[in-house]
Amino acid sequence: METIDWKNLPFGYLKTDYNVRCYYRNQQWGELEVSDSEYMNIHIAATCLHYGQEAFEGLKVFMGVDGKIRVFRIEENARRMRSSAYGVMMQEVPEEIFTAACIRAVQLNKRFIPPYGTGASLYIRPLLIGTGAQVGVKPAKEYCLLVFTTPVGPYFKEGFKPVAVQIARDYDRAAPLGTGQYKVGGNYAASLRAGERAHCEGFSTVLFLDAKEKKFIDEAGPANFFGIKGDTYVTPLSASILPSITNKSLMTLAEEMGMKVERRHVYIEELGEFEEVGACGTAAVISPIGKIVDRDSGQTFEYCREGKAGPKSTMLYNRIRAIQYGEEADKYGWTTIID
């Protein structure tokens, strides 16, 4: 067996042993199938190739301090995948099939779960695609759920260190009444140009504004945005952002820590009033934001002046990590133990 440098894993693809597939044909879901191939045969007129009938999820599995394997909030991902399927008219995957496929994929690739203490985890990537052929713009009649896993290090290579992000007005990730609330490939395709340009200009990601008015913060590339003002955790309320499971968890923990939680429009001008700001998502949990630069006006907002994350972001980050690694009691029942 190849040796894996667990401590220096990128957030990238590494081949594991097996993936799990489940097909919807003749109006019913079949049995789970296990494959050791990284490829799939697909009809040349499949709707996922032509009309974007595609949705995916991302969740993580952790090796706990007690040697137990935990997956974080899997039922939330199952629910969100159903919502995404609804959003682009795909067959919804029953939550028990989604969960069983993910768990089976983890069990078959146990040897790729990074050891406790490395900061790495096993990422699960469920994918739902329209496989049935259509030439007219219509939903497919056949679908495939595929689940693969890959061990990953932290998403932002800086780790839990402040990153710089860029506000860009010349690109939108999602339209106000479009598909921004669903985890569908088209949203990511729409964000690639702005994201790559931000990287080239020295930023880790783009802070997208609401597409209609360009007045409010929407989200930070593949992560939700939050700001902390005194004892208040503020996060954008918008129909065009992905409902982040990490953000939902942070809101619960913030309230538990005695903070007030506000989900509402966050005006650009308000950026100057926050003491801490961050991007949150499965990949990084929290990426503290040290600097926000408005690409058009050059206006700059700075945080984390000592070069490290603020105290409240740090506390929230530590709490969620402790639950994921089984270091702290899981009083909300967020984790599922996999045998």
Ligand SMILES: Cc1ncc(COP(=O)(O)O)c(C=O)c1O
């Ligand atoms: C666009 C977008 N926003 C937010 C998030 C964060 O969501 P979650 O916390 O469920 O990973 C993600 C994915 O991770 C994303 O792709």
